[in-house]
Amino acid sequence: MATGAGAETLLIDGIWRNAHSGGHFPSIDPATGDSLGEVAAGDASDVDAAVRSARAAFDERRWLSIPYPQRAKILFDIADRIEAAADELAVAEVRENGMPVAMARATIANGAQAFRYFGGWIGKIHGQTGEIGAGDAFHGFTLKEPVGVAALIVPWNGPFMLACHKLAPALAAGCTVILKPAEDTSLNTIRLARIVEAAGVPAGVLNVITGLGSVVGQALADHPDVDKISFTGSTATGRRLIEASAGNFKRLSLELGGKSPVIVLDDADIDMAAPAIVGGIMSNSGQACHSGSRLYAQRGIYDRLMAAVADIASKLVVGNGLDEATQMGPVISQVQFDRVMTYIDSGVAEGAEVATGGRRRGGSGFFIEPTILSHAPADARVVREEIFGPVLSAMPFDDLDWAIRQANASRYGLAGAVYTTSLSKAHQVARAIRAGTIWINTHRPTDFWTPFGGYKESGWGREGGAEGLDAFMETKSVIARLH
Incomplete structure (x- = not known):
């Protein structure tokens, strides 16, 4: 060429x-x-x-x-x-x-x-x-x-x-x-x-x-x-x-666009859920419209889940994608890098806590550390707006109905996920979330016969x-x- x-x-x-x-x-x-x-x-x-x-x-x-x-x-x-x-x-x-x-x-x-x-x-x-x-x-x-x-x-x-x-x-x-x-x-x-x-x-x-x-x-x-x-x-x-x-x-x-919610109930298998949640947001450096970028975890398991998610995210190998060991590469451009870093700063300014990441990685290229923001306010920009980067905003909840309302309190409706060992609750949440694709105890798998697209905006x-x-x-x- x-x-x-x-x-x-x-x-x-x-x-x-x-x-x-x-x-x-x-x-x-x-x-x-x-x-x-x-x-x-x-x-x-x-x-x-x-x-x-x-x-x-x-x-x-x-x-x-x-x-x-x-x-x-x-x-x-x-x-x-x-x-x-x-x-x-x-x-x-x-x-x-x-x-x-x-x-x-x-x-x-x-x-x-x-x-x-x-x-x-x-x-x-x-x-x-x-x-x-x-x-x-x-x-x-x-x-x-x-x-x-x-x-x-x-x-x-x-x-x-x-x-x-x-x-x-x-x-x-x-x-x-x-x-x-x-x-x-x-x-x-x-x-x-x-x-x-x-x-x-x-x-x-x-x-x-x-x-x-x-x-x-x-x-x-x-x-x-x-x-x-x-x-x-x-x-x-x-x-x-x-x-x-x-x-x-x-x-x-x-x-x-998307701002896909992830709901984790207190009966979920944390060992299974944590890596799937990290993969659901950090894959392709968070640059996927269906990335699970909003995490709602029931309070009884919130701290344990957050510790596991932050530990896995912090250990991801970030680097040039041509290196076989790399698990997460750069964001696409300087413009996107600046956009993501601005969102991270705004999340902290609005009250979120950095559980891991939040900074540039290396001196060249457009690398951002895998970032987990804990206890993000429900109305913060990082929760409401699509970031399109390796940033997960997490919030605890007590009442499942509240979590479902928050999941649906978005102008987006592309995808969502629920983690639970209860078959009944899994299908309850899957029906309640207004989005085009819902995953149960996983994130991202699709096939060509499964239609993909969104509700709302x-x-x-x-x-x-x-x-x-x-x-x-x-x-x-x-x-x-x-x-």
């Missing part, structure tokens, strides 16, 4: 090219601050060219005219090619994102599996048939059709995997695509696009535009010939996409499963007179 000034990182109608403006920007290694290469800074004119390409490919049925067994085979081939390049892709993911290499390997494997799962749907997408009214004068059926041109806007916290999670169902549904990676993590998404090309996806079916979200993302949101946007990112950006979509009533899938729609595929489709009713 070309790097340096004028890097050819835009894919439009099967041709890799420079940005129309000639502009570019660096991709930075968050562990060292070094430049990894230059990325083309696309603008509205590049977006317009990509949309024209995707529209022509859709109207000409370049993808849908391929028999469905061959389309499925292409998606399976993409998965095989990802796995064949897994080591290279994992190292590249670490260098751009900072995550530990073991986690990077898992995300690359997960991305490959996305193409296998959704590839398996091709050929199984069917409508329904039935009688219309009384008698046999009419026959009705429904068709499932691709929504059209889909813009996929991918975040920086799991760039390769999340690009696969969007691209695989879009292709399975029959859409044509403009893929926009985050400006902090564009290079590995470009590698994915080259894999997709090599597997035989026709020109124009996949287009890639790198650049700033405020420029490229906005142009995609405003474009009248984009039919669908799938976006993962901040709630603030999601709100702007909703406003922009009004121009042509774009279909939107929005997987947005955590977004619209679901990714994964039949619901995730349907998000890229329209339903048409056809009714015929028989006599």
Whole structure:
């Protein structure tokens, strides 16, 4: 892949090219601050060219005219090619994102599996048939059709995997695509696009535009010939996409922010719960929308649980993700580093106690110690607002109903977790928390058949499963007179 000034990182109608403006920007290694290469800074004119390409490919049925067994085979081939390049892709993911290499390997494997799962749907997408009214004068059926041109806007916290999670169902549904990676993590998404090309996806079916979200993302949101946007990112950006979509009533899938509560009852197995809680917040340096960032522990076990959580967090190996021993890497950028440190300072100022962490780690890169804030006030900013960093805010409680009310006292509703040995209480809490995913005695496991998405300001729609595929489709009713 070309790097340096004028890097050819835009894919439009099967041709890799420079940005129309000639502009570019660096991709930075968050562990060292070094430049990894230059990325083309696309603008509205590049977006317009990509949309024209995707529209022509859709109207000409370049993808849908391929028999469905061959389309499925292409998606399976993409998965095989990802796995064949897994080591290279994992190292590249670490260098751009900072995550530990073991986690990077898992995300690359997960991305490959996305193409296998959704590839398996091709050929199984069917409508329904039935009688219309009384008698046999009419026959009705429904068709499932691709929504059209889909813009996929991918975040920086799991760039390769999340690009696969969007691209695989879009292709399975029959859409044509403009893929926009985050400006902090564009290079590995470009590698994915080259894999997709090599597997035989026709020109124009996949287009890639790198650049700033405020420029490229906005142009995609405003474009009248984009039919669908799938976006993962901040709630603030999601709100702007909703406003922009009004121009042509774009279909939107929005997987947005989170402030996921974790409720631990006094009958919980602390030896099992403590490491799961730490993993639920510190994985990927807390840079995951479903991270368990609010901990409510029943008072009878609060002190013991907090001691165990703080001990485990303090012993996490923080460092460059390329080191096999590393358990937690840096946050993505200086901007994110400053944001997280400001939140830690505000938590302390509002009365929280630092059980462990709270400081910078090392003299270079964007490393923050795993941070546990104990006895945080329920109305503190660190409890109410999404931090997107390795910071857990913990509070004791006496009454379970109070804890559930606090869990739901958030504008977010992406995920939550409950730890208890009582099956009855586990399901009581799981039903009571208003969020899209609830874990019981664990945090994070999902599968492709389990839809993922949020309530309230955590977004619209679901990714994964039949619901995730349907998000890229329209339903048409056809009714015929028989006599």
